[in-house]
Amino acid sequence: MSKRVKVSELPEFDAAEYLNSEADVAAYLTTVLKENDPALLAAAIGDIARARGMSQVAKDSGIAREALYKALRPGSEPRFETISRVCAALGVRLVAQPIHSAP
Secondary structure, eight states, rough: OOOOGGGGOOOOOOOGGOSSSSSHHHEEEEEHHHHHOHHHHHHHHHHHHHHHHHHHHHHTTTHHHHHHHHHTSSSOOOOHHHHHHHHHHHHHOOOOSSSSOOO
């Protein structure tokens, strides 16, 4: 018989540990963007920034590290300018695609 594990005993999942390549980052962002949730997008960009090194991303984006943590925490609602600057620092671009394809 298998041992029962309590949810509270499970380790916390950290997406940053799995963002090891440009393809991983692109797939993660694409999936998150499909959810159409600005707070989730901010948190995902925060995961990517942590995977790359928050101090370096802060330096490259020109945003203080503490402000970056605050702006990219789960549930935050950062300004578009912040998202844009961080994406540029991460070397990623958010791209618009039509929802419906033409016949």
